[in-house]
Amino acid sequence: MEIAWRNDVDKVLEDAKAQGKPALLDFSAAPM
Amino acid sequence: MVTENFLPARLHVKNQKADFNRFSDRYGAQWTPTTLFLDPGGVERHRIEGFLPADDFLAQLGLGLGQLAFHGGRHADAERHFRVVLERHPASESAAEAQYWAGVSRYKATGDATALAETARAFEERYQTSSWAKKASVWKRP
Numbered sequence: 001m002e003i004a005w006r007n008d009v010d011k012v013l014e015d016a017k018a019q020g021k022p023a024l025l026d027f028s029a030a031p032m
Numbered sequence: 033m034v035t036e037n038f039l040p041a042r043l044h045v046k047n048q049k050a051d052f053n054r055f056s057d058r059y060g061a062q063w064t065p066t067t068l069f070l071d072p073g074g075v076e077r078h079r080i081e082g083f084l085p086a087d088d089f090l091a092q093l094g095l096g097l098g099q100l101a102f103h104g105g106r107h108a109d110a111e112r113h114f115r116v117v118l119e120r121h122p123a124s125e126s127a128a129e130a131q132y133w134a135g136v137s138r139y140k141a142t143g144d145a146t147a148l149a150e151t152a153r154a155f156e157e158r159y160q161t162s163s164w165a166k167k168a169s170v171w172k173r174p
Contacts, residue, residue: 001142002150003035003040003132005033005040005041005042006040006041006042007041007042007043007047007048007051008041009041009043009051009055009063010151012039012041013059013070013074014112015039015147016070016072016074017070017072017073017074019039020072020161021037021038021072022037022038022039022070022071022072022077022100023038023039023041023070023072023074023151023168024034024039024040024041024067024068024069024096025039025041025042025043025055025059025065025067025068025070025154026040026041026042026043026065026066026067026068027042027043027045027052027055027056027061027067027068028043028044028064028065029044029045029046029064029065030044030064030065030165032044032047
């Protein structure tokens with residue numbers, strides 16, 4: 001299953017706090 | 033497994049250069065790929081550095097879920113996550129670490145020190161040469 005990665009990390013962290021859910025933050029250099 | 037348990041975010045070194053640099057500085061991520069497991073408050077609880085094949089990556093996801101639960105004080109949940117890693121990925125490099133933390137989690141959940149002695153005994157049967165076996169060796173009972 002494709003992962004819907006987001007790149008608005010500030011908002012992801014806000015959402016994680018609001019939802020009480022962990023975040024997975026991936027730093028990548030893979031070709032896109 | 034990712035979407036049901038996490039809010040996933042990815043920063044590319046070239047495509048999101050400013051944010052990549054800002055967050056890699058914040059979390060001390062010095063290499064790619066690096067994957068951080070952040071609790072809801074943004075505190076890092078686990079990380080993966082370097083590429084992993086799918087099975088090993090899934091095992092690390094399980095370890096990360098266990099560490100998030102452990103540091104959140106949900107020790108029974110943590111043990112469950114660590115035991116899932118042991119059951120589903122017994123040949124992965126994460127398995128010995130999962131065995132160690134499963135024992136610690138059970139002890140933290142129950143206060144029963146036999147959980148630690150049982151873990152030390154388990155390391156006599158599996159993952160004997162791992163660094164986690166050495167760490168657990170202090171729990172052996174005569």
